[in-house]
Amino acid sequence: MLFIKKSTNMANLLKNRVVQQLQHVRCLPRWQQRTTRVTAAEDYAKSTDSITLSEPVSEDKDFNQNTEQSLQKTSAKGEKSTQEPLSTISHLKGIQKKSVEGLSVSFDKDGNVVYTKMGNNDIRISRLMALAKSSNMKEKKKLMLLEGKILIREALQSGCNLQYLLFSRLKEVECLKNFLPCKDVQIYKLPYKEIQSWSDLTMCPGIMGIFQIPDTESYKPIDPLPITVICDNVREPSNLGSILRICSGVGCENLILTKGCVNAWNTKVLRTGSGAHFKLHIVNKTNWSDIIAALPDNYSLFIADNNVERLSGGTDKSIPVLPYYSVNFKMSKHIVLILGGETHGISPESYALAEEKKGIRLNIPLHNDLDSLNTSIALGIIIFEVKRQLSNLHTDNLHYDIRDICTNNL
Template structure:
């Protein structure tokens, strides 16, 4: 009896502190913002765009994502996926053709300036979108676009082409494309050994630079050699001085800062972190009277990573070409 009264006192005390839920509500589960019914438009954020509401468990998003999540399916469908409001808007501003938009918050949708065309827009539960995102905190908006062709070359671009050879780390390739856009190169060429241009990690690393610089994918070395000869130019290989390649031993080695980049169009070749430059790169360089460019380093550091090496040399080329009289 004494124990029963004591337990009753504890329960009444905890209820007075709002520790225990009221009777009849103990089995209810409180919803968070993410668990809210995303199939209903928010009354505080009415959208100006017409959209279709997808219920939780609807397979439309998963069916669409299956068409864009791998290089093979992207090539088959001709579609790409862009995740995040900023990169979606940059693609639209660049003239890319969206086919559908999936979003979870109406305010994100309303911040987009969409093209004046028939566009399929779907409001999707946030937890459904999380399943298909590689990000820790997904932005909650996805754009599906037709794969765009390379953007046109601009007259203001530098007399420089960057050739990415066997760059297989997506983040490195994305950063490389971003740096090329910042430098203002004429074009970027990817050899068949590179990772896919439209991989989601490449897209994130480039921060929208895909739509600011001309990029050609899967260009083989015979085609590159023809292009170099058509420009009456030569290959410049960013490589260590001690090359094990037989053709590499025949090439002159020049510190990058002493090379004159104003005599012809520059074709700079950067290799991957692990694979480095391919044998084909050395062979084409030997047949076009090319050179090996080195970057002198201190403290017995052997080499820079591919992104850093490309940046150092490209900005030296930019400095020399911009200092030339018009």
């Protein structure tokens, strides 16, 4: 009996140890996986043999270059295959994938999309996504990640440089065929669950695009309104994305972000902005000395500030507070509007500039003891009033009477 009891205890102990090890392995992050074989870059370039999808990635100091090289796949057998025209790159209706210095074509001679079929947990995709989603690497490599065909199409129409396109269903790519570049883009087909694991959305759209961040400072808007919006310490991504969208809808000339603001190319900011990034002149992470030097001459300064008793030391008397609808914005040659974040509010540098330029603090009257509104909502209320005045959209000039409309609809 004693022997049987000891055997049972040993079996239970072994079982628990195995379960612990399995849980440990299951929880290992994908980017901690190790390759089983390392191939030098010069050896890889000389190689003419076909590379299977399980081929490990070569490791080198220039990670981006090796990632592009390791994701190439060429096969001489592709010229004879006609059964699976869109299964992998090497089986594309009698055409072998062409590449020049690691950059590939997007379509074959029949106009079909050329792509590589990848499996689950591929370490190359893990490294690529880690590169695109990491904030530090994003600043170094200047990459942005977009999800959904609508946002990807907006970026392509704006001339952004697409480097990688990941999708799970071919119909998602078919909607973008007219906008995709003919070459210099890597296209990969992944299982839906693999893309879903990397998605930041509750409902994964099944398609992602990795672009180079465009140079928004050189963008010149078409026929903009003389309005410059300065975001002062706006650190909430959804707020900044909404601000970008509103400024694009109004037609602002400039949008300036101080150093305290969230990164404009954050995935959540990009998603909330809905393509506004590509239609605005954005100056990012700027010091106040550079902001003051970049502002045009003869501008009028306004601060969206609902906290009437915010200032101390008598400076509140030198910066008047007025309701936003009582200001005649048409008298200004150029309007500079400063917005503060909800957490830190307006910075002392903004108040100092407003006091120096004899600016005005704009107030939105509220009821029910509310202190303030969301930053983006406050901007929408004020800036559309500015647009109404600058565009001469007065109620006296309306072409329709509401009473006549109601009578005609009865």
